[in-house]
Amino acid sequence: MKTLRFKTNLHCQHCIQKITPLLNAEEDIASWHVDLETSDKVLTVKGDINPEKIISELEKIGYRAQLINE
Amino acid sequence: MAFQFITISVKGMTCASCVATIEKQIKKIEGVQEVSANLALENVSISYDPDKTSPAEFVEKILKAGYQTPLSSSQSANSSSVTFEEMNVSKLRQVWIAALPILIFGIFFNNFRPGQFLSFFITVYLMVFPARYIYKKAWRQLKSLTPAMESLVAISTLAALIFSAVILWIPAMHGGHLWFETPAMIIAFVMTGKFLEERAKRQSAASLQKLKEIQPNKARVIRNGQEIEIEVASAMTNDRVLVKAYEMIPVDGKILIGSSHIDESSITGESMPRFKTKGDEVYAGTRCLEGALTLLVTRSPSETVLANVIAAVTRALSTKAPAQRLADRIAGVFVPVALLISLISFAAWMFFQKEGQFAMALTAMVNVLIIACPCALGLATPTALVAAIGKAALNGILFKDGKTIEKTATTSLVAFDKTGTLTLGRPVIKDHYLDSSNHPDLLQWIAVFCAMEKASHHPLSNYLVSYLQNIFPSFNLPFIEQQVEVIPGKGVIYKNHGQIFRLGSLQWMRSEGTDISQDMQIILEEWQNHAFALVIFAIEHKAIMALAAGDALRTDAADCVKLLKKQGIRSIMLTGDHKTSAKIIAEQVGIPTFYAELLPDDKRKIIDDYMKKGETVLMIGDGINDAEAMASAQISATLGNSTSLALDLAGITLTHRKLLHLPAAIQLSRTTRRIIRQNLMWAFLYNVLCIPIAAGLLYPFTGELLNPMIAAAAMSVSSVLVVSNSLRIKKIKLAI
Numbered sequence: 001m002k003t004l005r006f007k008t009n010l011h012c013q014h015c016i017q018k019i020t021p022l023l024n025a026e027e028d029i030a031s032w033h034v035d036l037e038t039s040d041k042v043l044t045v046k047g048d049i050n051p052e053k054i055i056s057e058l059e060k061i062g063y064r065a066q067l068i069n070e
Numbered sequence: 071m072a073f074q075f076i077t078i079s080v081k082g083m084t085c086a087s088c089v090a091t092i093e094k095q096i097k098k099i100e101g102v103q104e105v106s107a108n109l110a111l112e113n114v115s116i117s118y119d120p121d122k123t124s125p126a127e128f129v130e131k132i133l134k135a136g137y138q139t140p141l142s143s144s145q146s147a148n149s150s151s152v153t154f155e156e157m158n159v160s161k162l163r164q165v166w167i168a169a170l171p172i173l174i175f176g177i178f179f180n181n182f183r184p185g186q187f188l189s190f191f192i193t194v195y196l197m198v199f200p201a202r203y204i205y206k207k208a209w210r211q212l213k214s215l216t217p218a219m220e221s222l223v224a225i226s227t228l229a230a231l232i233f234s235a236v237i238l239w240i241p242a243m244h245g246g247h248l249w250f251e252t253p254a255m256i257i258a259f260v261m262t263g264k265f266l267e268e269r270a271k272r273q274s275a276a277s278l279q280k281l282k283e284i285q286p287n288k289a290r291v292i293r294n295g296q297e298i299e300i301e302v303a304s305a306m307t308n309d310r311v312l313v314k315a316y317e318m319i320p321v322d323g324k325i326l327i328g329s330s331h332i333d334e335s336s337i338t339g340e341s342m343p344r345f346k347t348k349g350d351e352v353y354a355g356t357r358c359l360e361g362a363l364t365l366l367v368t369r370s371p372s373e374t375v376l377a378n379v380i381a382a383v384t385r386a387l388s389t390k391a392p393a394q395r396l397a398d399r400i401a402g403v404f405v406p407v408a409l410l411i412s413l414i415s416f417a418a419w420m421f422f423q424k425e426g427q428f429a430m431a432l433t434a435m436v437n438v439l440i441i442a443c444p445c446a447l448g449l450a451t452p453t454a455l456v457a458a459i460g461k462a463a464l465n466g467i468l469f470k471d472g473k474t475i476e477k478t479a480t481t482s483l484v485a486f487d488k489t490g491t492l493t494l495g496r497p498v499i500k501d502h503y504l505d506s507s508n509h510p511d512l513l514q515w516i517a518v519f520c521a522m523e524k525a526s527h528h529p530l531s532n533y534l535v536s537y538l539q540n541i542f543p544s545f546n547l548p549f550i551e552q553q554v555e556v557i558p559g560k561g562v563i564y565k566n567h568g569q570i571f572r573l574g575s576l577q578w579m580r581s582e583g584t585d586i587s588q589d590m591q592i593i594l595e596e597w598q599n600h601a602f603a604l605v606i607f608a609i610e611h612k613a614i615m616a617l618a619a620g621d622a623l624r625t626d627a628a629d630c631v632k633l634l635k636k637q638g639i640r641s642i643m644l645t646g647d648h649k650t651s652a653k654i655i656a657e658q659v660g661i662p663t664f665y666a667e668l669l670p671d672d673k674r675k676i677i678d679d680y681m682k683k684g685e686t687v688l689m690i691g692d693g694i695n696d697a698e699a700m701a702s703a704q705i706s707a708t709l710g711n712s713t714s715l716a717l718d719l720a721g722i723t724l725t726h727r728k729l730l731h732l733p734a735a736i737q738l739s740r741t742t743r744r745i746i747r748q749n750l751m752w753a754f755l756y757n758v759l760c761i762p763i764a765a766g767l768l769y770p771f772t773g774e775l776l777n778p779m780i781a782a783a784a785m786s787v788s789s790v791l792v793v794s795n796s797l798r799i800k801k802i803k804l805a806i
Contacts, residue, residue: 016294021308024292024366027326027348033295044295 001030004051006065007040008058015063022057042068074120078128079113082137091214095131099123136210165200165261168192169254176251186238189250193231201257217405218398222442223260225405227253229439249440255789259452285355285376289320292364302354302371309367313358322374323365325350329558331529333357335490336694337375337646337670342497342603342621343529345559355694360527361558379670382698383719396476397451400750408442408761415765430766433775437764446756446788450749453796458742461800466710466726467735474721476746478705478739480686484634484732485677485699487691488645488655488664489621491709492729495692497530498622499537500602503593504615515571515614517545518564519607522573525554526562530619534605537617572608579606579613586613601651621651626730627659633733633805642680644673646695673699690732692716707732734804741802749792756788 010016016034023032029047043065045054051067058065083089089107092114096105101122107114116128132139172192175185197205208224211217230249237248289302290312297312302320305311310326313319319332329347334356343359346352352365355376371377412435419431455472462469469475489495504512520538523531524547539545555563561574572582576594579586584606586594590613597604602618631641643664645652652666665676673689677699680687689696689703692712700706700719708720709727717723724731766775 020293021306024308024310030327031292031295 001046001048004045005068006043007068008043008065009063010034010041018061019058074118076125077113077115078139080132080137080139081112083112091135095135096128099127161200162261165196165258168196169258172254173251180248186248190235190238193250193254196254196257201261217402219401221405222401223256226440226442227256229436233436233440259449286318286320305367305371307367307370311365311367313363313365315358315360317358319352319354319356319358321354321367321371322369323352323367325352325363326366327364328361330361330363331359333359347559379694379698382674383701396746411761411765412438419766434766438761441760441764446792447753449789449792450753451746453793454742454746454749454799457796457799458738462738465734465804466724466728467731468723468725470721475739475742478736479743481639481688481705481736483640483680483685483687485687485689486641486643487696488643488647488652490692491690492627492655492659493621493623497533497619499533500618500620502617503590505587505590505613513542513545516542517547518571519573521547521550522554522562522564522571526556534617570610576604576606579608584608584611584613590616600654623658624729626728630729630732631660637733637736644668644676670695670698674702677703737805742799745795745799748795752788752791760784
């Protein structure tokens with residue numbers, strides 16, 4: 001199981017509500033959460049999933065995400 | 071134009087004519103599209119055009135028609151928290167204690183003056199207080215020109231009371247026969263019958279409440295990585311829901327993470343839990359038996375299978391036409407006829423009699439009215455029903471109400487649920503097979519095997535262990551729980567001193583390359599043909615023992631079907647189970663027609679089809695999965711250990727859990743119906759004979775209007791006949 005972190009332009013609870021159905025339905029994601037407190041609005045995803053897929057899913061509904069390499 | 075829909079609860083509806091009255095009154099309002107009043111749920115559903123009318127108008131109409139609704143005053147809703155039953159038990163006791171002295175005075179001391187006065191006051195008390203509702207209802211019925219039993223009771227008891235009062239108070243009339251015991255007895259019996267029915271009606275309304283209770287109302291969802299508890303109703307599709315071991319699954323969804331055995335008996339009726347893992351669908355109202363699951367909600371909470379069952383049961387209950395009582399039907403025709411004859415006799419006496427015609431005409435009219443409602447008519451149905459309900463209860467059969475008894479007699483087809491009804495509904499170990507049964511270590515192996523079973527927490531494990539402990543009496547279970555590894559959906563492994571013990575499904579054994587002997591193979595195939603569940607125990611890739619588990623048929627299932635056939639009743643079987651196991655059970659029981667792999671909704675559809683073909687269907691089931699079909703069928707029955715929902719819904723409960731009691735219930739109800747008919751015939755015959763006499767037909771011959779002694783004797787004789795006829799029900803031999 002990998003932990004991926006993305007910098008996003010999610011900015012409020014409403015944005016989180018919008019991405020919820022998408023990420024929930026993704027079977028390979030074990031868990032995820034967004035930290036709106038940080039300036040990068042970091043989305044953390046745990047699971048065996050390709051980061052490209054998450055980025056493209058979010059783009060479909062109008063959000064940008066960028067993988068953070070640590 | 072958009073219609074709106076509202077359901078208003080209505081108190082005070084007691085019969086089919088109340089339903090018709092309310093529907094008629096509300097339909098009159100402009101803008102009302104459709105109205106459906108429901109007796110059992112005590113409510114009325116209205117679809118209306120909000121531009122033209124409003125619920126306030128409906129409430130007004132309901133109140134005007136003489137019924138109550140909580141919408142009109144919140145106080146009346148609260149005050150009904152004194153339970154209906156309590157109120158009526160004490161009321162009933164009052165009525166009987168009050169009526170008894172009147173009966174004694176009336177029969178033995180008719181000329182005892184103080185007794186006469188006492189009887190008068192008690193009768194007035196009975197009418198004004200405990201039996202007030204009869205007169206209220208009669209008034210309503212007469213106003214709406216739909217007379218029923220209450221109208222007849224009210225008219226004749228009032229006529230009897232007033233006539234007797236006149237005799238009592240006016241000296242010129244002294245010596246005339248007094249009728250006080252007649253109204254008192256009629257009131258007492260009518261109220262007793264009513265009480266039994268009311269009690270039943272309240273129970274059926276409770277069943278929907280029960281169904282809603284099965285649905286868990288909280289769900290734990292993950293929102294933005296946080297676990298929070300929410301109302302199930304506010305869960306949305308694509309929410310992730312967490313379910314722990316032994317919890318009820320709150321939603322319909324797909325398993326994302328985890329796997330578990332799921333007890334789906336509430337939906338499918340099948341007792342064997344099913345193993346479900348990632349990607350499998352699970353249903354609200356089923357139970358997770360082990361581990362923890364993360365689910366993805368696939369249906370909104372209002373559209374789950376369970377929610378659909380609830381909606382369907384509600385619909386079935388509210389569209390079912392309430393059965394009209396035989397006695398009510400007769401009364402409906404009889405009241406106008408009796409009134410007409412009394413008026414005709416009044417007019418005839420006024421016309422033909424030359425002297426004192428008014429007193430004569432009045433006496434003749436009142437006589438007709440009193441005679442019109444003989445005790446026998448009031449007693450005909452309740453005495454038979456009380457006798458039947460008592461007889462049934464002694465034999466392990468609970469009838470919900472009188473209507474059910476009357477209806478059950480007409481049953482032409484019985485639909486059986488399979489699991490839990492024809493069968494015991496829980497797994498039973500059918501058989502075992504041992505390879506190398508002479509091995510010296512056998513007992514020790516079996517001990518290990520049992521310990522592994524225990525550690526697996528598999529749904530079958532307890533049954534298996536107690537089965538083996540019965541066959542091999544002396545062994546102690548080793549404590550190996552810590553070393554046993556559980557592989558979900560497959561089995562368990564235990565390693566000891568380099569030896570590998572395996573316990574699990576046949577598929578798993580095969581995939582592990584376990585060696586299964588030729589002999590065992592043959593046995594296993596036979597078991598599979600019987601649709602048994604198999605458990606294999608292997609040591610070092612060699613299968614040592616096999617066990618078969620299956621659902622066991624109730625011992626009296628086949629006899630029950632045979633007896634029903636003798637009664638001219640066909641049987642069918644409905645099940646959610648697979649065709650193969652359904653076929654085996656159907657053949658064993660002797661049911662030629664069966665339907666398998668059904669969802670709750672399918673069961674109802676099949677029942678509806680049979681009803682459309684003109685069959686009177688009795689559905690006997692035990693689970694929530696049968697609720698829809700049970701609510702839809704004309705008559706429903708259940709066994710005493712069923713889910714509380716089935717118990718509440720069922721018209722007949724077989725408390726001893728014996729299927730043989732079903733044909734007995736039908737036999738009893740047929741006898742009861744016959745007796746009720748005979749009773750009504752008697753009452754009718756009595757009327758045909760006595761009304762003309764009361765009207766004064768014999769006057770030209772006897773010079774007397776109505777000989778009170780003869781009238782009283784006729785009334786007593788017909789009452790005694792009816793009561794003793796009803797008591798014959800107690801004597802019939804039930805084919806159990």
